[in-house]
Amino acid sequence: MTRSLLVELLGLLPAYDPWALRDDPDTDLERIRGLVGMLVRSTDRTLVPDLERELERCVDSGDDIGRDAIGEVLAGIAGLGALPALLRASARDLGDDQDWFQTIICEDLLRADPEGARPAVLELLDATDPALRATAFWALDHVLTDDDLPRILAAADDPDPTVRETARHLRDRLSKGR
Structure with missing residues (x-):
C-alpha cells in the first residue's frame, strides 16, 4: 500500500511529469502534501532506499517541489539517518530559497536531536x-x-x-x- 502511495506522489512531481502542477497547482500541492503526510505516518522503513534515490533524482532534475516532498517523507521515516542525504541535497542550488526543505532539516532533525x-x-x-x-x-x-x-x-x-x-x-x- 505505501509503495502505491509513493508511486502516486512521484506521478505528481515535476521531475517525473514536466506538465505536473499545470492545471491546478493548488490542488496538486494539496494532494502532494496529503500523500507526504500519509507516507510519513506509514513509517515504512522499506521505502528509505527508494526515497534516497528519488531525492537524488529530484535534485538532479532541478525539481525543488519534489526535493522538498521526498525530503520530508525521508526525514519523517528515517529520522536522523536521513540527515546526510538531506544535507547533500540542500547543498545543491536549485534556485529556490529552500524554506520548506531547510525547515525539515532544522526542525525535524537538527533541533529535535542536536546531539544525535x-x-x-x-x-x-x-x-x-x-x-x-x-x-x-x-x-x-x-x-x-x-x-x-x-x-x-x-x-x-x-x-x-x-x-x-x-x-x-x-x-x-x-x-x-x-
Whole structure:
C-alpha cells in the first residue's frame, strides 16, 4: 500500500511529469502534501532506499517541489539517518530559497536531536565540495558546542567565501556565549 502511495506522489512531481502542477497547482500541492503526510505516518522503513534515490533524482532534475516532498517523507521515516542525504541535497542550488526543505532539516532533525545530529554534520565539515562544506557549517550552527571552536577557526581560512562567512558568524556566536 505505501509503495502505491509513493508511486502516486512521484506521478505528481515535476521531475517525473514536466506538465505536473499545470492545471491546478493548488490542488496538486494539496494532494502532494496529503500523500507526504500519509507516507510519513506509514513509517515504512522499506521505502528509505527508494526515497534516497528519488531525492537524488529530484535534485538532479532541478525539481525543488519534489526535493522538498521526498525530503520530508525521508526525514519523517528515517529520522536522523536521513540527515546526510538531506544535507547533500540542500547543498545543491536549485534556485529556490529552500524554506520548506531547510525547515525539515532544522526542525525535524537538527533541533529535535542536536546531539544525535552532530556526527552527520561533523562528518560533512571536511567535504571536498565547497557547497557541501558550506551546508555543513550552516547545519553546525544548529548543533553548535564550544568544542567546535577549533574547526570554526580553521574554516575562517577556507578557500570558499561562503564557508569563511559562516565560520566567522559561528565564531562570533560562540564568543558571545551563543
